[in-house]
Amino acid sequence: MSKIGIIGGGNMGSAILAGIGRKFTVRVCEQDARRAGLLKRRFGVKAADLATVAAGSRIIILAVKPQNFDEVLGRLRGRVRQDQLIISIAAGITCRYIEQRSGQRIRVVRAMPNLPAQVGEAVTGICPGKFATSADVKTARQIFNCIGKTVIVDERLMDAITAVSGSGPGYIFYFAECLEKAARSMGLSPTMARELVTQTLKGSARLLERSGEGADVLRGRVTSKGGTTQAALAVLQKHKMGKILQQALAAAKKRAKELSK
Ligand SMILES: NC(=O)c1ccc[n+]([C@@H]2O[C@H](COP(=O)([O-])OP(=O)(O)OC[C@H]3O[C@@H](n4cnc5c(N)ncnc54)[C@H](OP(=O)(O)O)[C@@H]3O)[C@@H](O)[C@H]2O)c1
Structure with missing residues (x-):
């Protein structure tokens, strides 16, 4: 000890x-x-x-x-x-x-x-x-x-680590917040919105960890052609969610560098 x-x-x-x-x-x-x-x-x-x-x-x-x-x-x-x-x-x-x-x-x-x-x-x-x-x-x-x-x-990679996982929970909580808000606007109660979003995040993270498959493969598995998931993903892609996240992480990394001594 x-x-x-x-x-x-x-x-x-x-x-x-x-x-x-x-x-x-x-x-x-x-x-x-x-x-x-x-x-x-x-x-x-x-x-x-x-x-x-x-x-x-x-x-x-x-x-x-x-x-x-x-x-x-x-x-x-x-x-x-x-x-x-x-x-x-x-x-x-x-x-x-x-x-x-x-x-x-x-x-x-x-x-x-x-x-x-x-x-x-x-x-x-x-x-x-x-x-x-x-x-x-x-x-x-x-x-x-x-x-x-x-x-x-x-x-030299610590600023990147800070941007991805150090600050990462903040992005995930923001994502959860937005999903809950959207769920409530569809008539679901706050309690139910919280439960649905939390369990969906938890279950998806666990599946990603345990399946041994990439996020892209798993995404493909829930996205049938002409279906509901595809309709939602089309909106996220139209608004360039990937690019937005790249910019967000770059901003966090830049700030980590500025604050570092
Ligand atoms: N929170 C995160 O998500 C996270 C993630 C990664 C790294 N970190 C790092 O972890 C460190 C701690 O963050 P935190 O969120 O745990 O901060 P925190 O909750 O404010 O905890 C720091 C504690 O240390 C006490 N303290 C300050 N000066 C002291 C001294 N001279 N002797 C003894 N105790 C003293 C503070 O007391 P007072 O309140 O009286 O000042 C406070 O209770 C930070 O450097 C942060 O960068 C945090």
């Missing part, structure tokens, strides 16, 4: 805690007393101060917002040792930035999970920093496999 310290027990920190709590010994540093109390009640984890968590953990997971990141790095400077691994999930903060501010040849791994971590269904992009070893990447993979699936990438 490794001792893992999580700095920041918010949305993501607590989702990671929920996933790894049984497999690893975990400590948390959370500045918000109400949240700290919640973590204690829900997971039995007592919050400790940053110095205690930093000193006593083999792996330190940085799960604070990018705007709190410099403050945390500043407080960790001089406290982090080379026998420790830093894992950062902060959007846009590069491994190099953390290495330089730590002031030593610190082993850093960067990870980009997504919100379905809260139900154990995240997908996390992972990339190693300059001084991280392949064992460190393996360790990070073990941790994030506890909250879903993982992919290993080069850091």
Whole structure:
């Protein structure tokens, strides 16, 4: 059992805690007393101060917002040792930035999970920093496999990962929102619209995952010539949904690059 310290027990920190709590010994540093109390009640984890968590953990997971990141790095400077691994999930903060501010040849791994971590269904992009070893990447993979699936990438692809899966749940929720609205406009109750849309998304994702077939093949299977699905798809294609999504993802990737340091 490794001792893992999580700095920041918010949305993501607590989702990671929920996933790894049984497999690893975990400590948390959370500045918000109400949240700290919640973590204690829900997971039995007592919050400790940053110095205690930093000193006593083999792996330190940085799960604070990018705007709190410099403050945390500043407080960790001089406290982090080379026998420790830093894992950062902060959007846009590069491994190099953390290495330089730590002031030593610190082993850093960067990870980009997504919100379905809260139900154990995240997908996390992972990339190693300059001084991280392949064992460190393996360790990070073990941790994030506890909250879903993982992919290993080069850091230059992290902005693309952010655009596709990091921000991805936002697009899917927007899609669900639009479908529900359209369903309600056809006379279905809000409850029924929610159930129909949620189960259709869930069932389609599961089929895509389990069938081993591409989305295009599965789409073909529900699209009979002259039928209802074809009528709807013709509208989506006329309005160039593919192109719109390409532009949306390009905008997210550009923004990730602008925000990165
Ligand atoms: N949410 C996502 O979908 C998602 C996806 C991928 C990556 N991420 C990354 O995950 C990180 C965390 O995001 P989040 O949504 O979990 O944020 P969050 O809910 O705001 O959680 C961060 C927590 O850390 C606390 N905190 C701030 N500074 C601290 C300090 N010095 N010591 C101890 N605790 C401190 C915050 O307390 P206060 O509220 O008092 O500041 C807050 O409770 C971000 O860097 C984000 O880029 C998030």
